[in-house]
Amino acid sequence: xxxxxxxxxxxxxxxxxxxxxxxxxxxxxxxxxxxxxxxxxxxxxxxxxxxxxxxxxxxxxxxxxxxxxxxxxxxxxxxxxxxxxxxxxxxxxxxxxxxxxxxxxxxxxxxxxxxxxxxxxxxxxxxxxxxxxxxxxxxxxxxxxxxxxxxxxxxxxxxxxxxxxxxxxxxxxxxxxxxxxxxxxxxxxxxxxxxxxxxxxxxxxxxxxxxxxxxxxxxxxxxxxxxxxxxxxxxxxxxxxxxxxxxxxxxxxxxxxxxxxxxxxxxxxxxxxxxxxxxxxxxxx
Numbered sequence: 001x002x003x004x005x006x007x008x009x010x011x012x013x014x015x016x017x018x019x020x021x022x023x024x025x026x027x028x029x030x031x032x033x034x035x036x037x038x039x040x041x042x043x044x045x046x047x048x049x050x051x052x053x054x055x056x057x058x059x060x061x062x063x064x065x066x067x068x069x070x071x072x073x074x075x076x077x078x079x080x081x082x083x084x085x086x087x088x089x090x091x092x093x094x095x096x097x098x099x100x101x102x103x104x105x106x107x108x109x110x111x112x113x114x115x116x117x118x119x120x121x122x123x124x125x126x127x128x129x130x131x132x133x134x135x136x137x138x139x140x141x142x143x144x145x146x147x148x149x150x151x152x153x154x155x156x157x158x159x160x161x162x163x164x165x166x167x168x169x170x171x172x173x174x175x176x177x178x179x180x181x182x183x184x185x186x187x188x189x190x191x192x193x194x195x196x197x198x199x200x201x202x203x204x205x206x207x208x209x210x211x212x213x214x215x216x217x218x219x220x221x222x223x224x225x226x227x228x229x230x231x232x233x234x235x236x237x238x239x240x241x242x243x244x245x246x247x248x249x250x251x252x253x254x255x256x257x258x259x260x261x262x263x264x265x266x267x268x269x270x271x272x273x274x275x276x277x278x279x280x281x282x283x284x285x
Contacts (some may be wrong), residue, residue, distance in 0.1 A: 001017060001044055002014040002017050002018060002029075002032050002033070002036065003032055005017070006032065006035055006036050006039065006099065008063070010219050011036040011037075011039045011040045011045075012040065012044075013038040013090050014032070014236075015033070015036055015037070015040070015044065015045065016031050016032070017249075018032075018036070018048070019048075021161070027060060027063055027065065027066055029070070030052065030056065030060060030166060031065055031066055031067045031069045032266075033048070033049070033070070033130045034049060034052070034053075034066070034070050034071055035072075035073070035086065037049030037073050037076075037077075038069070038073040038076040038077075039050075039076075039285075040077045041077055046077050049073050049074075049077070050077075052173070053070055053073075057256050058162045059149050061089070062091065063162045064090060064092065064094060064096070064097060064126075064232045065095075067086055067087075067090050067097070068096050068097050069085075070086050071083045071086050071097070071100040071101060071104065072088055072100045072104065073103075075100070075101075075103065075105075075107055075108060076104075076105025076107065078108060080104065080105075080108050080110065082170075083100075083101065083104055084101070086264055087100075093124065093126070094122075095125070095126050095127065095128065095132055097131050098117060098120075098121055098126060098132060098134060099131055099229065102114060102117055102132065102135045102139070103135050103137070103255065105117075105139070106138055106142065109142070111139040111142045111143050111245040112143070114139045114152070114254070115137070115148075115152075118136070118152065118155060122155070127157075128155065128156060128157065128160070128165060129160075130160055130166065133156045133160050133161075133166055134165070134169055136155070137152075137153070137156075137169040137172075137173050138169070138173075138175045138284065139152065139223035140152050140153065140177070141172060141173045141176045141177070144176060144178070145177070145183055146177050146178070146179050146251055149173065149174075149177055149258055153170070162189075164190065164196070164197065165196075166188050167186050167187075167189065167197065168197050170183075170184050170186045171183045171187055171197065171200040171201055171204055172200050172203070172204070174186065174204070175203065175204030175205075175207050175208060176207065178208065180204060180205070180208045180210065182200065183200075183204045184201070187200075187201045188270055193225075194225065195225050195226075195227055195229075195230070198217065198221045198225060198230065199227075199229050199233055200270070201217055201232050202214045202217050202218055202221075202230065202233040202234055202237060202248060203236070203237075204231040205217065205237055206233060206236045206237030206238075206239075208233075210237070210271070211237045211238050211243045211246070212243070214233070214237030215234065215237070215238070215243070215250075216247055218230070218234045218250070228258050228260060228261060231250070231254050231261050231264070232260055232264045233259060234250055234251060234262055235247055235261070235264040235265055235267075236267070236268075237266070238250070238268060239267055239268035239271050241245060241266075244268070244272055244274075245267075247265065247268045256284060259285075262281065262282070262285045265281060266278045266281055266282060269281065
């Protein structure tokens with residue numbers, strides 16, 4: 001029941017139910033409650049999560065699944081040091097343990113600690129999986145340094161680098177690092193483009209002030225693949241590049257204009273100091 005509540009974004013109800021339990025807690029309950037506390041990360045969740053962790057019997061402190069959940073919870077609480085202590089206590093660390101720690105460093109804006117963890121995984125012979133690689137790429141996006149990012153990417157197995165989800169993340173990463181050529185190379189290597197890869201590349205052009213390239217790719221993209229995010233990305237690209245006429249044309253062509261799309265167009269007009277037109281647009285929609 002608690003797991004069902006959490007799956008339906010009702011973690012408070014999961015904790016309500018937990019506090020009514022008078023039975024002996026098992027491994028599954030610990031994991032579920034830590035997960036609920038991690039999702040909420042409010043005062044009540046922190047109190048329940050910390051108390052449960054403190055009172056947890058020794059027999060559960062060798063269970064990787066429970067400890068990995070505890071690391072994730074503590075990281076969501078912003079308690080990096082306690083999470084690190086739990087991680088250090090794990091005798092046989094697996095990729096999920098490393099992934100929980102890595103993700104926590106990203107959440108708490110400490111991506112530089114990743115390098116030490118990456119070296120440790122290599123020494124321990126831990127093989128990176130897709131989830132861990134996505135966290136790695138997210139770290140590279142945050143540090144925004146090309147050489148360091150390339151070093152980290154070189155640690156990702158080639159068979160994982162060729163997965164479409166990873167390729168999409170790499171396009172985002174190289175774009176944020178300012179290496180648009182690398183992003184384009186990744187995009188060109190994708191065999192069957194989908195909404196995500198197109199949107200990532202259009203957004204990448206926009207981030208790097210390449211409005212014309214964003215327009216060109218947008219025009220090449222099949223209409224059935226275009227969605228709200230696509231329209232917002234291309235309007236933002238025009239906004240950053242000052243391509244007003246093209247922005248107007250694209251906006252007028254969009255069949256269903258959502259609030260976010262109208263906001264993107266309003267931002268484009270405002271950046272060019274066309275406040276009267278921006279105000280008129282808001283009134284119309």
